[in-house]
Amino acid sequence: DADVTQTPRNRITKTGKRIMLECSQTKGHDRMYWYRQDPGLGLRLIYYSFDVKDINKGEISDGYSVSRQAQAKFSLSLESAIPNQTALYFCATSDQGLAGEPINEQFFGPGTRLTVL
Amino acid sequence: RKEVEQDPGPFNVPEGATVAFNCTYSNSASQSFFWYRQDCRKEPKLLMSVYSSGNEDGRFTAQLNRASQYISLLIRDSKLSDSATYLCVVPLYGQNFVFGPGTRLSVLP
Numbered sequence: 001d002a003d004v005t006q007t008p009r010n011r012i013t014k015t016g017k018r019i020m021l022e023c024s025q026t027k028g029h030d031r032m033y034w035y036r037q038d039p040g041l042g043l044r045l046i047y048y049s050f051d052v053k054d055i056n057k058g059e060i061s062d063g064y065s066v067s068r069q070a071q072a073k074f075s076l077s078l079e080s081a082i083p084n085q086t087a088l089y090f091c092a093t094s095d096q097g098l099a100g101e102p103i104n105e106q107f108f109g110p111g112t113r114l115t116v117l
Numbered sequence: 118r119k120e121v122e123q124d125p126g127p128f129n130v131p132e133g134a135t136v137a138f139n140c141t142y143s144n145s146a147s148q149s150f151f152w153y154r155q156d157c158r159k160e161p162k163l164l165m166s167v168y169s170s171g172n173e174d175g176r177f178t179a180q181l182n183r184a185s186q187y188i189s190l191l192i193r194d195s196k197l198s199d200s201a202t203y204l205c206v207v208p209l210y211g212q213n214f215v216f217g218p219g220t221r222l223s224v225l226p
Contacts, residue, residue: 033213033214040125040218041218042204042216042219043204045213045214056213058213088158094214105151105163105166106163106206106214107163108160108161108162110159110160111158111159111160
């Protein structure tokens with residue numbers, strides 16, 4: 001079974017609709033992240049969370065909200081979807097690591113391809 | 118200067134060739150670095166971590182130059198299966214990760 005899962009894998013919706021993307025992990029990691037990927041722009045951070053109830057804005061948080069109700073789950077919402085939110089969305093997790101040690105790598109879910117018409 | 122910069126390529130090389138990518142970063146306080154591999158429309162997967170001057174794993178070698186603030190990835194004896202986009206990742210200390218735009222590699226038969 002995959003360690004980081006995302007649902008749905010694909011979604012087509014219309015402008016103005018509310019959309020929720022779900023991410024679940026079985027790695028026991030504290031830290032979770034949401035990214036979007038657009039051609040030629042690489043991955044850009046939307047929101048991240050270092051613990052349950054901890055929420056931090058990333059580079060491009062406008063138009064998005066998140067919820068971290070449990071260690072294993074981190075959901076991303078688009079309250080009113082618009083066409084320029086069409087992208088590939090990835091959830092990722094990482095371990096906090098030991099104090100003073102280099103930060104550990106991230107593990108990614110398979111991605112959600114979202115199309116807003 | 119962008120936080121992480123990479124040549125987008127594409128690098129088109131024949132099988133068996135040696136190819137190298139560079140990645141420059143702006144945050145001199147960064148302590149660890151990563152190279153990820155991403156296949157088309159798939160999730161990024163960790164290829165190598167770089168915590169000190171460098172790291173080697175089979176045909177792959179990563180080098181870190183802190184003075185010039187760049188890391189490199191060398192692939193020897195390229196295989197068709199090495200065709201992918203290679204992402205340079207620089208964590209901001211104690212916080213989150215900054216991804217480069219990626220370098221696309223195509224290994225040709």
